[in-house]
Amino acid sequence: MAGVFSPTAPSSSGWGELVSFLPCSSTVPCSQETPPQALSNTSSSPGCSVLPNYKPPSLLSPQLLPLLASGGLRRQPRVAYSSGEGSGAGSVGRYPVPNKKDMPYDIVELMEEVEVKTGFLPNVFKAMSHRPAEFRAFFAYYNAIMNKDTGHLSKADKELIIVATSVVNRCPYCVVAHGALHRIYSKQPELADQVMVNWKLADLSDRERAMLEFALAVCRAEDITEEHFRQLERHGFDREDAWDIGAISAFFAMSNRIAHVVGLRPNPEFYSMGRTARGAREGEAGGA
Numbered sequence: 001m002a003g004v005f006s007p008t009a010p011s012s013s014g015w016g017e018l019v020s021f022l023p024c025s026s027t028v029p030c031s032q033e034t035p036p037q038a039l040s041n042t043s044s045s046p047g048c049s050v051l052p053n054y055k056p057p058s059l060l061s062p063q064l065l066p067l068l069a070s071g072g073l074r075r076q077p078r079v080a081y082s083s084g085e086g087s088g089a090g091s092v093g094r095y096p097v098p099n100k101k102d103m104p105y106d107i108v109e110l111m112e113e114v115e116v117k118t119g120f121l122p123n124v125f126k127a128m129s130h131r132p133a134e135f136r137a138f139f140a141y142y143n144a145i146m147n148k149d150t151g152h153l154s155k156a157d158k159e160l161i162i163v164a165t166s167v168v169n170r171c172p173y174c175v176v177a178h179g180a181l182h183r184i185y186s187k188q189p190e191l192a193d194q195v196m197v198n199w200k201l202a203d204l205s206d207r208e209r210a211m212l213e214f215a216l217a218v219c220r221a222e223d224i225t226e227e228h229f230r231q232l233e234r235h236g237f238d239r240e241d242a243w244d245i246g247a248i249s250a251f252f253a254m255s256n257r258i259a260h261v262v263g264l265r266p267n268p269e270f271y272s273m274g275r276t277a278r279g280a281r282e283g284e285a286g287g288a
Contacts, residue, residue, distance in 0.1 A: 093263035097126045104132050110139075120269045122177060127262050138255075145247045152241050156186035157211060158248055163192050164199050164212045165219040165249050171256035176266035183274025210235040211245060218249040 100108055107129055115121040128135040146158055159182035166174035179192035186192075194202035199212055210231050217228060224246075232242050258264075 092123045092126045093265060095127065095130045095262050098129055103129055107132055107135055120267055122270075123264055123267050124173070124177070124259075127259075127264050130262075141251060145244065145251060148244070150240070151244050152237060153211075153244050154185070156182055156188075157208070158244075159185060160192065160195065160208065161211065161215045161245060161248050162252050164195050165215055165252055166256050167196055167199070168216060168219050169253060169256035171259050173259045173264040173266050174252060174256055176270045180270040180273035187274075189275050207235045207237075211237070214242065215245050215249045218246045219253055 103111075111121055111125050111129070114125060125135075128138055159178045162174055162178040163182055166178065175196055179196060182192040183189050191203060195204075195212075199216075204212065214228055214232055217224060229239065229242055232238075232245075237245075
């Protein structure tokens with residue numbers, strides 16, 4: 001599961017960080033509409049209940065679609081994403097998806113922008129909307145580890161870590177969704193599938209193999225020793241990279257287990273993304 005704001009740096013991070021992290025569908029343009037006038041004095045908004053010091057950032061820079069994280073303002077969404085009577089537990093998992101009109105404004109806005117960007121709404125957003133406070137906390141940490149602009153891990157590296165560890169944790173949603181994202185970011189349509197079957201026999205570079213060995217040691221709660229760090233360093237990773245690998249492995253261990261509890265199913269769109277030239281164009285979408 002997965003995509004997401006920073007309570008401390010709204011100018012460089014925000015809900016829009018998730019949207020910018022997602023590969024864009026060439027057939028679905030990003031929103032260009034003029035931002036709506038929200039409240040006459042947004043500074044009086046009570047703020048996010050999870051992050052009380054959070055100041056709503058722009059949703060999708062430079063389009064500047066402002067968010068009101070208070071959840072006090074709701075409106076009819078621009079994009080329909082099937083959260084009415086036909087999209088309860090039967091279409092996503094065990095728990096019902098709230099109706100859009102009952103969701104907090106900031107969550108509706110994020111889900112709309114993700115769908116505009118990707119061409120479909122990944123089911124993780126629908127599932128997590130059942131618990132708005134946890135939705136915000138979940139994607140805030142996701143943003144912190146997946147959208148950081150420092151370190152030596154590429155987007156493809158991060159997705160490969162998620163695929164390998166999610167296989168161990170037997171999470172179909174994360175294996176399928178992040179396998180799709182790895183295909184798109186790496187431009188390698190076979191590697192994620194190889195890792196799903198048996199990562200030890202996959203066509204991995206020595207660097208990727210060292211990265212996954214460390215990630216899987218964290219995933220399996222093995223004793224982490226200095227030799228683990230030295231092995232990473234021999235392949236160009238530093239201690240901060242080791243933290244990143246460990247944090248991604250640990251976060252998605254939690255995400256995998258939430259997916260088990262809610263019975264989260266992958267969107268059909270994920271299966272074909274990045275597999276063919278057409279799939280790569282249409283599949284430059286996705287997320288979490």
